[in-house]
Amino acid sequence: xxxxxxxxxxxxxxxxxxxxxxxxxxxxxxxxxxxxxxxxxxxxxxxxxxxxxxxxxxxxxxxxxxxxxxxxxxxxxxxxxxxxxxxxxxxxxxxxxxxxxxxxxxxxxxxxxxxxxxxxxxxxxxxxxxxxxxxxxxxxxxxxxxxxxxxxxxxxxxxxxxxxxxxxxxxxxxxxxxxxxxxxxxxxxxxxxxxxxxxxxxxxxxxxxxxxxxxxxxxxxxxxxxxxxxxxxxxxxxxxxxxxxxxxxxxxxxxxxxxxxxxxxxxxxxxxxxxxxxxxxxxxxxxxxxxxxxxxxxxxxxxxxxxxxxxxxxxxxxxxxxxxxxxxxxxxxxxxxxxxxxxxxxxxxxxxxxxxxxxxxxxxxxxxxxxxxxxxxxxxxxxxxxxxxxxxxxxxxxxxxxxxxxxxxxxxx
Amino acid sequence: xxxxxxxxxxxxxxxxxxxxxxxxxxxxxxxxxxxxxxxxxxxxxxxxxxxxxxxxxxxxxxxxxxxxxxxxxxxxxxxxxxxxxxxxxxxxxxxxxxxxxxxxxxxxxxxxxxxxxxxxxxxxxxxxxxxxxxxxxxxxxxxxxxxxxxxxxxxxxxxxxxxxxxxxxxxxxxxxxxxxxxxxxxxxxxxxxxxxxxxxxxxxxxxxxxxxxxxxxxxxxxxxxxxxxxxxxxxxxxxxxxxxxxxxxxxxxxxxxxxxxxxxxxxxxxxxxxxxxxxxxxxxxxxxxxxxxxxxxxxxxxxxxxxxxxxxxxxxxxxxxxxxxxxxxxxxxxxxxxxxxxxxxxxxxxxxxxxxxxxxxxxxxxxxxxxxxxxxxxxxxxxxxxxxxxxxxxxxxxxxxxxxxxxxxxxxx
Numbered sequence: 081x082x083x084x085x086x087x088x089x090x091x092x093x094x095x096x097x098x099x100x101x102x103x104x105x106x107x108x109x110x111x112x113x114x115x116x117x118x119x120x121x122x123x124x125x126x127x128x129x130x131x132x133x134x135x136x137x138x139x140x141x142x143x144x145x146x147x148x149x150x151x152x153x154x155x156x157x158x159x160x161x162x163x164x165x166x167x168x169x170x171x172x173x174x175x176x177x178x179x180x181x182x183x184x185x186x187x188x189x190x191x192x193x194x195x196x197x198x199x200x201x202x203x204x205x206x207x208x209x210x211x212x213x214x215x216x217x218x219x220x221x222x223x224x225x226x227x228x229x230x231x232x233x234x235x236x237x238x239x240x241x242x243x244x245x246x247x248x249x250x251x252x253x254x255x256x257x258x259x260x261x262x263x264x265x266x267x268x269x270x271x272x273x274x275x276x277x278x279x280x281x282x283x284x285x286x287x288x289x290x291x292x293x294x295x296x297x298x299x300x301x302x303x304x305x306x307x308x309x310x311x312x313x314x315x316x317x318x319x320x321x322x323x324x325x326x327x328x329x330x331x332x333x334x335x336x337x338x339x340x341x342x343x344x345x346x347x348x349x350x351x352x353x354x355x356x357x358x359x360x361x362x363x364x365x366x367x368x369x370x371x372x373x374x375x376x377x378x379x380x381x382x383x384x385x386x387x388x389x390x391x392x393x394x395x396x397x398x399x400x401x402x403x404x405x406x407x408x409x410x411x412x413x414x415x416x417x418x419x420x421x422x423x424x425x426x427x428x429x430x431x432x433x434x435x436x437x438x439x440x441x442x443x444x445x446x447x448x449x450x451x452x453x454x455x456x457x458x459x460x461x462x463x464x465x466x467x468x469x470x471x472x473x474x475x476x477x478x479x480x481x482x483x484x485x486x487x488x489x490x491x492x493x
Numbered sequence: 494x495x496x497x498x499x500x501x502x503x504x505x506x507x508x509x510x511x512x513x514x515x516x517x518x519x520x521x522x523x524x525x526x527x528x529x530x531x532x533x534x535x536x537x538x539x540x541x542x543x544x545x546x547x548x549x550x551x552x553x554x555x556x557x558x559x560x561x562x563x564x565x566x567x568x569x570x571x572x573x574x575x576x577x578x579x580x581x582x583x584x585x586x587x588x589x590x591x592x593x594x595x596x597x598x599x600x601x602x603x604x605x606x607x608x609x610x611x612x613x614x615x616x617x618x619x620x621x622x623x624x625x626x627x628x629x630x631x632x633x634x635x636x637x638x639x640x641x642x643x644x645x646x647x648x649x650x651x652x653x654x655x656x657x658x659x660x661x662x663x664x665x666x667x668x669x670x671x672x673x674x675x676x677x678x679x680x681x682x683x684x685x686x687x688x689x690x691x692x693x694x695x696x697x698x699x700x701x702x703x704x705x706x707x708x709x710x711x712x713x714x715x716x717x718x719x720x721x722x723x724x725x726x727x728x729x730x731x732x733x734x735x736x737x738x739x740x741x742x743x744x745x746x747x748x749x750x751x752x753x754x755x756x757x758x759x760x761x762x763x764x765x766x767x768x769x770x771x772x773x774x775x776x777x778x779x780x781x782x783x784x785x786x787x788x789x790x791x792x793x794x795x796x797x798x799x800x801x802x803x804x805x806x807x808x809x810x811x812x813x814x815x816x817x818x819x820x821x822x823x824x825x826x827x828x829x830x831x832x833x834x835x836x837x838x839x840x841x842x843x844x845x846x847x848x849x850x851x852x853x854x855x856x857x858x859x860x861x862x863x864x865x866x867x868x869x870x871x872x873x874x875x876x877x878x879x880x881x882x883x884x885x886x887x888x889x890x891x892x893x894x895x896x897x898x899x900x901x902x903x904x905x906x
Contacts, residue, residue, distance in 0.1 A: 091704050093529040094672060095520030096713060100511050102534070107508030116506040117541065121515070121532035128530065135548075188683060232705065234882075259507060270601060291504050292645065300509060355775075355796070361782025362768075362775030365796045369774025372850055372883055380802035383768070383778045383794035385787075389836065393793065393806070423802065437785055469647075470785055 265296030394418030560644030678709030807831030
């Protein structure tokens, strides 16, 4: 089954909002075996919405649309769909009750806009919105379906999770697609490609995409077969071959971030960690604490931006800072060992570098970062060069720091 | 002038990658007065790419495409465009030289893929890619243009900045669009809407969009007029009226984050700041240090995840932690005052809360966050309730903490 996603909203066309809904919906549909063939984005304009619906409806069995269902004046999707399906708006009593309840619970006052929210196209079946007032709507005609949801990401996600995905799962049939994603870091795309060798031998009809980002290169294998189990078995075999060649660079498969991999490793081995950051400014700790349950292994972190704080909080000798500079192997090691000692944890990890755009020198250009690591056995630091864009330097340095922890725990290299 | 953006890549259709290129290109085109009417996303499939090009080419004067220009096997955009423009691939000597140089500088070896990269469609004019090997390409026919760029975001951005935007600026003519965005935080969309009153009176033909996100609601005013100066004057007048009604909630206009607003305020008033975070796990400091030059006012931060670290690093009395719990007004205040004292800064700001999904109780449910603030005059803490999704709780709490700093510095309320 093929689908098209239509996202509606002027804010998307002027680039003010990044379209995260598309990716989320695509991922969900994919997981139930529905392939997205096209994604279209249009503004809050009646004719353009109608044109997009018509094109999508004529080309694909399933159309999923979001946006323009809210109570404000620029929300015209409901009107457009009434026109498209030649139906009219009628009041819905149970929806009214639901909206009244929703607003009462939040102490909000009933308004003309609320009244408008209780009207729905006669031809639509409603999907409950558990976290907002605009429901999802389903239209069916001649074996084709169109589903529309509000554009507010968390409302859309709840409707997808509770109603749309289960509904589509019921419709699905036939060929199975299996995707397998391996996340690598610390290795360039070209080096990965060279190490993997001849792709035809490796893939035997499956496909492989290289997806680079500041956090590393993801390898995505796609296998299409007659059943999920046969596609899965082929994907397993390919994954194993990839791991044989570049396995030490693979920190996770699927939608797992490096901080989650490390979290699981620390938990499993009952290790604790603390962070001492300079150039990453808290990003390493922020990522570690994005993981639920991280309080069981993350004891504390410090962001020692000033030299004085490096001495005071980490015991980095003033003389060392003067002799080597804050961005140096010696200071990175002293920071890692210092935070480990102060926090009483098994592991200490540190970052010190020049995030830029100013502060670089001939010897230490912008993007120079030292990552330090200390545990009971050793204290080390490694130098990296991460380009010249501040946010990207922080991002790449945080990834390198977490990867250093992973490699040390697993004793890789 | 109207444009369509086509983004190409299987990774987009399965939702693995969020399409940030679309938003970036849209924003840039908008800034030179070109309106985006539609955005289309298709996979790495020859027929689908051709179909999308045809539709876009027939509907709009300008088509901007990205993706599928790299050296790997799934990159077929060049082939598709040769077909579409009935042209063929020819070797380009200066491009070859440029790629050789690029690879030499990075110690990369010449390969069959590099050879392929030196071929370009005969009909294309090239735009230099300063940070990669695949150049941008321009096709012109019958007063219409199509520009294609690689899909790697930072390569695309550099080509846009150095070549595409200046080129399009040269083409542009006629009507002027001015957008004005006011960023608010700490006020709900419905309250904003009520305070603004009758929109027709306010806007007089201009348009206004409400764009909610975890960081607050942005208000986007759009004015179209005969010249940039007349549209700008009308936008100024509307902005002023909005500020009269909800000005204290507006922390910035345009693409400015709250941490930048605060950075400017701290610099201007020669104030220094330090952070003590629990539930936000470093995110507040991460955001503060995203601003270039923040080392002049950000002295240090601590992430006191354990109770022990709150006592050791911030002097929060153990008894207080036992009596009130770590998530309490008293502890938030003690943390803010503690970090201010330890760091010797003018301002201390703190967060302590339950990010979830576990750890909540009847009295303190998941999402309960206390934000503390201390300066020479006072120490205070405010309680917030931020929903039940961990990452969103961290995000909203970091925004509330920064907003507290802004309001205190400006003595609002």
